[in-house]
Amino acid sequence: PxxxxxxxxxxxxxxxxxxxxxxxxxxxxxxxxxxxxxxxxxxxxxxxxxxxxxxxxxxxxxxxxxxxxxxxxxxxxxxxxxxxxxxxxxxxxxxxxxxxxxxxxxxxxxxxxxxxxxxxxxxxxxxxxxxxxxxxxxxxxxxxxxxxxxxxxxxxxxxxxxxxxxxxxxxxxxxxxxGGKDFVFAHETAQVDKLVASLVRGAFEYQGQKCSAASRAYIPASLWEEVKAGLVEETAKLKVGDVRDFRNFMGAVIDKAAFDSITSYIDYAAASEEAEIIAGGTYNDSVGYFVQPTIIVTKNPNFKTMVEEIFGPVLTIYVYENDKLEETLEAVDTASMYALTGSIFAQDRGAILHLERRLSGAAGNFYINDKPTGAMINQQPFGGSRGSxxxxxxxxxxxxxxxxxxxxxxxxxxxxxxxxxxxxxxx
CATH class of the missing domain: 3.40.605.10 (Aldehyde Dehydrogenase; Chain A, domain 1)
Structure with a gap:
């Protein structure tokens, strides 16, 4: 019992x-x-x-x-x-x-x-x-x-x-x-359907209130339109509400302080010329502290929601040019003070090895072709360095x-x- x-x-x-x-x-x-x-x-x-x-x-x-x-x-x-x-x-x-x-x-x-x-x-x-x-x-x-x-x-x-x-x-x-500001980095050889599913689950399960939650993502321009369509479609399917209703994917965030903090980031992005909200962006605390799963796209790899921990259902995406791989990896490694979890998506083995080496200091738990959440006892011991x-x-x-x-x-x-x-x- x-x-x-x-x-x-x-x-x-x-x-x-x-x-x-x-x-x-x-x-x-x-x-x-x-x-x-x-x-x-x-x-x-x-x-x-x-x-x-x-x-x-x-x-x-x-x-x-x-x-x-x-x-x-x-x-x-x-x-x-x-x-x-x-x-x-x-x-x-x-x-x-x-x-x-x-x-x-x-x-x-x-x-x-x-x-x-x-x-x-x-x-x-x-x-x-x-x-x-x-x-x-x-x-x-x-x-x-x-x-x-x-x-x-x-x-x-x-x-x-x-x-x-x-x-x-x-x-x-x-x-x-x-804390963490956990990343998902997609290589141009990534499988889009697997990437989309991992982004949605990694960012929005338990309302993003995991220190390992996917909070920032880097998507190559060659894949962006397909990834964007998939994210918008899958996020629209997510139901938010009472956790006693098993059809709901998400519940409420933990308290008013969290609600106010999370929604302030959404409002900041909505008012910024450097960002666009492509999914969610709404919230309501009349019957509970409910925040809709929100996806922000930014032109700035150092945008506020790409750098600061939000601890809520907010994913920010930076679309990088395919020929700017190394510059983007530098942003992944240095944009945030944290180094808790991160994941990469690629099918090319050479690319996987390069990304693994290049981002060796960016995460204590590093995932390849998987979401950055869900560490299991006796399989992925959990913890990060730097500010994490x-x-x-x-x-x-x-x-x-x-x-x-x-x-x-x-x-x-x-x-x-x-x-x-x-x-x-x-x-």
Whole structure:
């Protein structure tokens, strides 16, 4: 029954469709827990060499203090993993869930307790962000911070930790996955129908409220008219409304602040001479914070909606001339401060290899002929660099090992009784 409860809570609290809720609060959350145990075991298997009469071993201790986990609204699975991963490695955790996802997170906490989690290991503390900053972040016993959320919030927290660094018992581990301005780059050999489907799904599933959502796309002029027709046609088919109606592809965005922010970008594009809205562009908050899936085409590769994270159902497209490939790749790599996810579409193997190398620093999760969303535990460990986080790869052994403080132990079974070294007897 808890599967249904978690799905319902995620649908109700976060406005996810049934499919998106099932993928998140049931499947991915379970995968985080199941594979997390395996990753912990992989950590324990990392041991040094031992020689004759000497046993060397690594003792994987928890951090010297507690871990603070601050989770986002958009994924119940991430909300569960942020406190669970450090706890699996023996740490005590203070967990502050997002105020807009408390219901699903509360039920997950109940599941943990019913499963036998001892009291005090994970401490579920719904609260305002300022309360955490004032009390928990400055506590001398804070030894680790596990975060998913906005880049600005993570930077503020990092600054707070830096200002208080002399007061901590140990240097806190800061692990964060933050924002993204995720791209789709189409080569002239891309398959148009596959590209269109991936753009629509990648940009508009869960209202674009994924840090991995396709938010900017680069389409060659030779394919543009066909791609444009496909995008307009497919986007027009998307239904937006109550997530209890399974015919709806999208629900509402999370709250008024998000609605106001997203619609301000749409209004900006509508008023700009550098942009044209070719699909959507409308919104209504009379019965819910509903934003229609919106596609913007711009003449400027550095247009505001090509650079800034929007976190909503807005895709901006730049159409590049086929002979301007290298200049456009430079724009992909440098236009945004983020480097979380990105994807390329091409059928030419040489082009794929070139794009993969040229954009090696542009995304921590890089997809070829696929949308930039949908990373799966144990298949595509998730995380990015630059302004997108510390790239410690949630759902992997790389993340789990960060929650340990290894102690090296050497046991000598044949200790010497001599003080002098053999060379000292030389004439």
């Amino acid at each position: 808890y599967r249904d409860v978690m799905n319902a809570a995620t649908m109700l609290g976060q406005s996810k469709t049934a499919v998106q809720a099932e993928i998140d609060s049931a499947q991915e959350l379970v995968d985080f827990l199941r594979f997390g145990v395996d990753y912990a075991n992989q950590v324990y298997q990392i041991q040094p060499e031992s020689m004759k009469n000497v046993w060397n071993r690594l003792d994987y201790r928890p951090l010297d203090g507690f871990v603070l986990a601050i989770s986002p609204f958009n994924f119940t699975a991430i909300g569960g993993n942020l406190p669970a991963a450090p706890a699996m490695m023996g740490n005590v955790v203070v967990w502050k869930p997002a105020t807009t996802s408390i219901l699903a997170n509360y039920y997950f906490m109940r599941i943990l307790e019913e499963a036998g989690l001892p009291k005090g290991v994970i401490n579920f503390v719904p609260s305002r962000g300022s309360q955490v900053s004032e009390v928990v972040l400055t506590d001398p016993r804070m030894s680790g911070f596990h975060f998913t959320g906005s880049t600005s919030t993570f930077q503020t927290i990092w600054k707070t930790v830096g200002e208080n660094i002399a007061s901590y018992k140990s240097y806190p581990r800061l692990i964060g996955e933050t 986080g510390t790239n410690d790869k949630a759902g992997s052994v790389f993340n789990m090992i960060r929650w340990t403080s290894p102690r090296v132990i050497k046991e000598n079974f044949a200790p010497t009784a001599e003080v002098a070294y053999p060379f000292m007897d030389a004439e």
